Amino acid sequence: MTTTNETQGLNFLQEIIEEDRRTGKHAGRVHTRFPPEPNGYLHIGHAKSICLNFGLAQQYGGKCNLRFDDTNPVTEDTDYVESIQRDVKWLGFDWEDRKYFASDYFPKLYDFAVELIKQGKAYVCSLSPDEIREYRGDFTTPGRDSPYRNRSVDENLDLFHRMRSGEFPDGAHTLRAKIDMTSPNPVLRDPPIYRIRHAHHHRTGDAWPIYPLYDFAHCLSDAIEGITHSVCTLEFENRRVLYDWIVDNLIKGDRPYQYEFSRLNLNYTVMSKRKLLKLVNEGFVSGWDDPRMMTISGLRRRGFTPKSLRDFATRVGVSKTQQLIDMGVLELCIREDLNETAPRAMAVLRPLKVVLENYPEGQVEQLEVQNHPQKPEMGTRQVPFMRELYIEADDFMEDPPKGFFRLAPGKEVRLRSAYFIKCEKVIKDAAGNVVELRCSYDPATRGGNAPDGRKVKGTLHWVPGNAPTAEVRLYDRLFSMEDPEADEKREFTEFINPDSLQVLRDARVEPMLADAPAESRFQFERQGYFYVDPKDSKAGKPIFNRTVTLKDSWTKEQGKGGK
RNA sequence: UGGGGCGUCGUCUAAUGGCAGGACAUCAGACUUUGACUCUGAUUAUCAAGGUUCGAAUCCUUGCGCCCCAGCCA
Numbered sequence: 194m195t196t197t198n199e200t201q202g203l204n205f206l207q208e209i210i211e212e213d214r215r216t217g218k219h220a221g222r223v224h225t226r227f228p229p230e231p232n233g234y235l236h237i238g239h240a241k242s243i244c245l246n247f248g249l250a251q252q253y254g255g256k257c258n259l260r261f262d263d264t265n266p267v268t269e270d271t272d273y274v275e276s277i278q279r280d281v282k283w284l285g286f287d288w289e290d291r292k293y294f295a296s297d298y299f300p301k302l303y304d305f306a307v308e309l310i311k312q313g314k315a316y317v318c319s320l321s322p323d324e325i326r327e328y329r330g331d332f333t334t335p336g337r338d339s340p341y342r343n344r345s346v347d348e349n350l351d352l353f354h355r356m357r358s359g360e361f362p363d364g365a366h367t368l369r370a371k372i373d374m375t376s377p378n379p380v381l382r383d384p385p386i387y388r389i390r391h392a393h394h395h396r397t398g399d400a401w402p403i404y405p406l407y408d409f410a411h412c413l414s415d416a417i418e419g420i421t422h423s424v425c426t427l428e429f430e431n432r433r434v435l436y437d438w439i440v441d442n443l444i445k446g447d448r449p450y451q452y453e454f455s456r457l458n459l460n461y462t463v464m465s466k467r468k469l470l471k472l473v474n475e476g477f478v479s480g481w482d483d484p485r486m487m488t489i490s491g492l493r494r495r496g497f498t499p500k501s502l503r504d505f506a507t508r509v510g511v512s513k514t515q516q517l518i519d520m521g522v523l524e525l526c527i528r529e530d531l532n533e534t535a536p537r538a539m540a541v542l543r544p545l546k547v548v549l550e551n552y553p554e555g556q557v558e559q560l561e562v563q564n565h566p567q568k569p570e571m572g573t574r575q576v577p578f579m580r581e582l583y584i585e586a587d588d589f590m591e592d593p594p595k596g597f598f599r600l601a602p603g604k605e606v607r608l609r610s611a612y613f614i615k616c617e618k619v620i621k622d623a624a625g626n627v628v629e630l631r632c633s634y635d636p637a638t639r640g641g642n643a644p645d646g647r648k649v650k651g652t653l654h655w656v657p658g659n660a661p662t663a664e665v666r667l668y669d670r671l672f673s674m675e676d677p678e679a680d681e682k683r684e685f686t687e688f689i690n691p692d693s694l695q696v697l698r699d700a701r702v703e704p705m706l707a708d709a710p711a712e713s714r715f716q717f718e719r720q721g722y723f724y725v726d727p728k729d730s731k732a733g734k735p736i737f738n739r740t741v742t743l744k745d746s747w748t749k750e751q752g753k754g755g756k
Numbered sequence: 757u758g759g760g761g762c763g764u765c766g767u768c769u770a771a772u773g774g775c776a777g778g779a780c781a782u783c784a785g786a787c788u789u790u791g792a793c794u795c796u797g798a799u800u801a802u803c804a805a806g807g808u809u810c811g812a813a814u815c816c817u818u819g820c821g822c823c824c825c826a827g828c829c830a
Contacts, residue, residue: 202772232829232830262830267829268829268830321828322828325827325828330826331757331758332758332826333757333758335758363828364828369828377759378758378759378760378825379759380825382826385827386828388828390828406828407830408830410830427761427762428823428824428825430760430761430824430825431759431760431761431825432825433760453761455762455823466830508779508780509768509769510769510770512762512768513761513762514761514762514768514769514823515762515822515823516767516769519766519780521780525780528792566788566792566793599791611789640789642789650791652788652789652791716790718792719792720790720792743790743792743793744793745791746792747791749791750791
């Protein structure tokens with residue numbers, strides 16, 4: 194209790210930046226970058242990084258670059274470059290005129306490498322990959338110097354030049370930084386910084402037979418762009434000494450520094466690009482934008498909003514501790530946004546026919562229904578009401594348990610914004626399945642209130658008997674296991690949730706929904722938020738993707754009492 | 757096993773020597789023409805053991821646990 198003036202503390206990166214500004218480091222500048230490799234689609238972990246990098250720049254009046262870290266031509270592709278830009282923009286961030294490619298720096302990086310050779314700090318090594326590994330040693334045994342370690346500067350220059358001119362086959366030589374083969378940190382055991390790859394690059398084509406490696410390219414790209422705070426994830430922490438070694442040797446004056454934060458993990462999903470790629474390539478999902486994928490494009494197609502993802506990034510915070518975020522947090526973010534903005538509608542997913550025996554045959558009345566219960570400014574719409582209707586099959590039970598507020602023989606419920614109805618008779622098919630309900634309605638309850646003051650516990654959604662059908666896709670978590678990667682003996686794909694997608698082709702929707710434009714969002718009352726699929730919907734034939742369910746304390750309650 | 761990093765409610769995250777706070781989740785209740793939303797209340801944490809101090813999540817020591825590193829990937 195007491196006063197609640199507690200200021201939310203700064204995260205550790207904000208503290209570093211504020212300290213840097215106090216001390217005048219980087220002349221007070223803040224310049225970050227988001228540096229994806231274009232070898233896959235961005236996922237929600239990247240969304241965290243995007244929000245962090247662009248957010249920090251925004252907060253401190255700085256800039257954030259978009260930089261493609263495209264130094265490995267064999268895995269990269271322009272399709273990925275396109276998707277990444279689409280995703281960053283959609284999330285709501287703007288790199289303005291600062292879209293860069295590490296590949297644009299190839300000439301400069303080459304010159305830096307030459308400079309390092311001249312300083313006697315890099316050499317051309319002619320060991321094979323296997324030999325390099327062997328010479329490197331392991332955690333407990335130090336590495337041994339390469340026999341090529343002491344080549345002269347002139348010889349190194351000559352060899353490196355010939356590597357660049359394409360004289361040697363792949364793998365014949367590497368350029369290595371000359372640091373310390375006995376370092377306890379294997380990263381410093383003369384790491385290769387250039388390799389020969391006769392491969393076509395998505396931007397530079399066949400201009401280069403050699404390509405720089407990450408450690409060399411990344412820090413120097415940062416320096417070239419005037420980055421001040423180079424923020425990356427924790428697994429790069431070991432490499433920071435190498436980052437500093439390279440920058441110290443080649444950059445004079447203001448220089449970038451690397452800081453690491455912990456990457457995002459979410460339960461019931463996988464996050465690595467390798468695994469996402471496997472899901473796509475082996476057909477476990479329909480593509481990178483399958484709505485079950487935690488890719489930005491998948492979440493977009495599922496119906497998530499940019500705002501909800503930004504909110505999510507804020508809520509999970511920034512730190513160096515391992516984080517495994519509960520899927521519930523993501524769901525909270527999208528529900529909170531859509532609750533405010535999504536107009537309500539009625540759709541019956543699994544229809545059960547209801548005939549109102551005392552309602553005049555052929556009569557149709559238009560009932561006025563609110564588009565949002567808390568926001569009258571969102572207006573109203575008309576929904577036709579008639580003798581034959583559909584309700585949700587789940588909303589009827591012939592022999593209901595205690596606490597069931599919905600329809601049952603002899604019980605009365607309200608039809609949302611319509612009338613009270615009472616179940617008079619249950620009609621079954623030969624197999625004993627309930628196929629139709631005969632009900633009566635109370636004409637005095639039009640609009641949903643009884644003039645005699647009697648109450649009903651349940652309010653059901655419904656659609657008229659002539660409601661159009663629509664396809665509805667119900668998505669659930671892709672994995673049925675909290676950590677699909679936990680079991681090392683089993684492939685994570687074994688834990689895919691068989692019910693992660695349910696397609697309902699005979700759902701009935703209120704008439705207005707038949708004209709719902711692609712990418713529009715609705716709350717189907719009592720069920721969840723839905724998004725009109727932008728790819729598969731056709732004019733007049735929308736397909737609804739379930740973004741997220743509504744919270745459901747009834748089902749939860751049911752789950753408790755056994756079963 | 758060598759090196760690096762990290763340990764605060766179930767999950768995230770604050771507190772920077774001075775009342776361990778917030779969010780999510782959970783539970784209970786109020787409200788309700790969505791068993792939604794909203795509102796109210798409640799439970800739950802400083803990895804362990806020593807030490808320094810009037811006072812320790814915070815400083816020191818020793819353990820323990822988890823994560824990362826042995827690609828010519830990023």
